Amino acid sequence: MNIMLVDDEPLELEQLEYLIQKRFPTWKFFKAQDASQAVQILKQHDIMLAFLDIQLPGKSGLELAAELTRSHKMDIIMVTAFQNFEYAQTSIRLGVVDYITKPVIEDELLEVLKRYERIGRYSEPIMNALQIIHQEYSEKLTLNYLASKIHINPAYFSRKFHEEVGMGFSEYLNDYRLKEAQRMLIENPELSINTISDRCGFNSQHYFSQIFRKITGYSPRDYRLKETLR
Incomplete structure (x- = not known):
């Protein structure tokens, strides 16, 4: 399963990949630091699940999510350091499957990912x-x-x-x-x-x-x- 992580902070990308890979070692990860890099990845690979940080440089994660839901078939999970109700509501309206906050807690992340546990098989x-x-x-x-x-x-x-x-x-x-x-x-x-x-x-x-x-x-x-x- 191909998964895309989008965050402008390299350490956040590494941590998220590490936490997910511990539970899903067969998943293939593609990482981007902004929307333009994410779009380039999508031109070359079929992505089934994407984690998008809301606070991206240039085009925001919410804007990128809106674009992706119109043009690609994938599940999207939003990630943000801000516990903002408006962000959560906007995410839900866009049709994303979930919304998690930073710092990402491993147990909460794995709870979100439960629906994908069997996909690798x-x-x-x-x-x-x-x-x-x-x-x-x-x-x-x-x-x-x-x-x-x-x-x-x-x-x-x-x-x-x-x-x-x-x-x-x-x-x-x-x-x-x-x-x-x-x-x-x-x-x-x-x-x-x-x-x-x-x-x-x-x-x-x-x-x-x-x-x-x-x-x-x-x-x-x-x-x-x-x-x-x-």
Whole structure:
């Protein structure tokens, strides 16, 4: 898996690479100190995950994230030394998968990276499929659509997905959507349950609430209240 780290401080780049590489030794790292270097890397390599420092010289990390989400399929995690609510909200609106603050704490970093733990063991077609799911989970994704995007037979793709991921395509997609919904419920208290259901790709609020309760034991509204009171 190719991962890109963007920070104008070389020591921060080295530390972040060191912390991630301890847990994911097979990942390949590409490092940039500003947006222009990052763009050059993207012209030569397929990047699945990028860590972007918000305070970059020239084009900011948020501006770079906006550009990347428009033109590339990758997951983005923002990094900043400032615990600024506005930064966090802007990051969420851009569709980044997470937001962490400096100094980076190893346990918190690994918690953010849990969703990628199995990726190093996947074949390239399945990695490509997972990347599409992580980017387009809010759309009406189907197995046939994914198979066509990665240019393999749908029946073979279905079998291969289950063999490598340990669950079927639909189950994985719903699981990923539910995790994103849980995050949105906590981080976006201003959003209605219906809006979150729609943004996470569920066909109806009723179905979303039904499957959410089945998996978590709570309704979306009760889950939000429980987590808010912690």
